[in-house]
Amino acid sequence: MANLKDVHGYVDSHADDFIQRLSEAVAIPSVSTDPSRRGDVHRMALWLENQLKRYGVQTRAVPLGQQEVEGKILEYPPAILGRIGDDSKKKTILIYGHFDVQPAEKSDGWDTEPFELHVDRESGKMFGRGSTDDKGPVLGWLNVLEAHHALRIELPVNLRFCFEGLEEDGSQGLDDLIVTETSKGPQGWFHGVDCVCISDNYWLNTRTPCLTYGLRGIAYYQIIVSGPGSDLHSGMGGAVYEPMTTLISLMGKLVSVEGRILIPGVYDGISVADSSELQKYQDLDYSVADLEKVAGGPISLSDDKATVLMGRTREPSLSLHGIEGAYSGAGGKTVIPATVSGKFSLRLVPPQTPDDITKKVVSFIEDEFAKLKTKLKMKVEFVGGGKPWVADTNHWSYEAAKRATETVWGKTPNYTREGGSIPVTLTFADNLGVNVLLLPMGRADDGAHSTNEKLDISNFLNGVCSSLLSNLSSFTQNDRAPQTKLLGTYLYEVANINSDK
Ligand SMILES: [Zn+2]
Known part of the structure; x- marks a missing residue:
């Protein structure tokens, strides 16, 4: 050459x-x-x-x-x-x-x-x-x-x-x-x-x-909870259903602190890695320390590099991103927000698709919301995604x-x-x-x-x-x-x- x-x-x-x-x-x-x-x-x-x-x-x-x-x-x-x-x-x-x-x-x-x-x-x-x-x-x-x-x-x-x-x-x-x-x-x-x-x-x-x-693909959602006509003084607390409390309860049901997605059916069809695939992950020049360096803290979910790498790339994940409409300024503000919208997304792997996952996400959240028996309104919206x-x-x-x-x-x-x-x-x-x-x-x-x-x-x-x-x-x-x-x-x-x- x-x-x-x-x-x-x-x-x-x-x-x-x-x-x-x-x-x-x-x-x-x-x-x-x-x-x-x-x-x-x-x-x-x-x-x-x-x-x-x-x-x-x-x-x-x-x-x-x-x-x-x-x-x-x-x-x-x-x-x-x-x-x-x-x-x-x-x-x-x-x-x-x-x-x-x-x-x-x-x-x-x-x-x-x-x-x-x-x-x-x-x-x-x-x-x-x-x-x-x-x-x-x-x-x-x-x-x-x-x-x-x-x-x-x-x-x-x-x-x-x-x-x-x-x-x-x-x-x-x-x-x-x-x-x-x-x-x-x-x-x-x-x-x-x-x-x-x-x-x-x-x-x-x-x-x-x-x-x-x-x-990985992605599917992004927001859960919108509303009820009060406007933001309320927390002196009303104890007398009304509060959107924020309900939203946090719902968001808390989506994923475990170990990163396991709790929505039924989400893992359907995802193949289990065989020994040769596992070996591929073990062979990569990578360590848990590399991950923690990029993350900026000793926070990896596992001490096994294959588990960590597969978690990051081969398995789906669900992350909670934020809540819009809630108080986020400095100091304390004793408010009951009237409408809050919780944002989260899933990273997807084959054979998951945004369409298929959306059905599972929406029906799970609707069921869980119904179980709470509040008098509030709740809506789950699919914001966007890709396979x-x-x-x-x-x-x-x-x-x-x-x-x-x-x-x-x-x-x-x-x-x-x-x-x-x-x-x-x-x-x-x-x-x-x-x-x-x-x-x-x-x-x-x-x-x-x-x-x-x-x-x-x-x-x-x-x-x-x-x-x-x-x-x-x-x-x-x-x-x-x-x-x-x-x-x-x-x-x-x-x-x-x-x-x-
Ligand atoms: Zn770029």
Whole structure:
């Protein structure tokens, strides 16, 4: 793979340029959930489209419609589609990523300005909103494109891109776009795609790269309890049924403190792990200490790592999130809230679906409410959800990613399932009918969505070759390696595997 070596060399010698480009991207505060930042999300879309064009990628900015916010019409940011290469002898890979970010203010507790990339050469970390979620990974692909363009090396595969600017706001319009393009048949943008690769999740720890083959689904609910005409003075306490007391009683029946879901039928159909599957979990480079490090406290449900990992990724869970309408300010307030709404959600695994689970959740809560015999009103609402997903790891795309990880990092990847959800994964898998690979760039401690979000420079681009080591000699000594290289190497391994056959 002579070309690959040149590509790696290019990455090494352009480390600073690549970091500079990431600072440019982070400096655009493309917060999709904040209407006042909508202009910035559009600016980010344009920026990305121009970058792609520079490297010979044919692009299309697809409008995704409008929304009304406080009487004003706001355009959704467009999805940026791209395509490069049309060689029928090569495999075609669809890359997904998103260029919007979560909100961030310095006053939230950031040590540095969230929209100025802070490069800490000593620790080898780059802090900034979007550094790891998901601008870093998206720019990893730009780096790969740039290297091939500059060196005039043809890519080993055909690439298609689908980048969106509304991921943090529920991916409005994206499912429709994918369905529409798929229904166009040979004229559709995604026609001929052989597999999908997404870099938008994280390693299990801070040491070992991973390939992710499963995601839990989600089903989100609220229980609304009402009765009084308005908030009451607690001097009325002892004379009336209180919504808050009833709500807490209901919420207390959903899950045990050990995390066991108490709703009948919820576990139906979920297979029991056999010994070979159990062994897979035991073999992962992971420990209960890793979990507790990410959790920020010694609070794991079990001392057995397989149990903990399966609990997080292979089993369903139910979490209570909050209560709206209740007093939450400082000090005491002697109020009986008139209407309260309790929020909770379940993370789902196959064969659970939001539809099936909703029936069980609603009927259980209604039964339990009836047993309380209060004179209050109660309603359970399904707020939203998505199905779980599991991929076949024997597919050549996973094999290519495994080989690439071994080449670049010198390690066999952890094969993981994720506790969270990336709904677009399932949309691609269902509509395109192809294998989807999640190839995470960041580490478990990156703090996506949190304050001081970071990406390790090594994860972004470093390599193990000597030119790099001398260039970046001040970086930390522990695993210096290259995600940009990993992405590039993955493409070459895809081509290799498929020419073997
Ligand atoms: Zn993301």
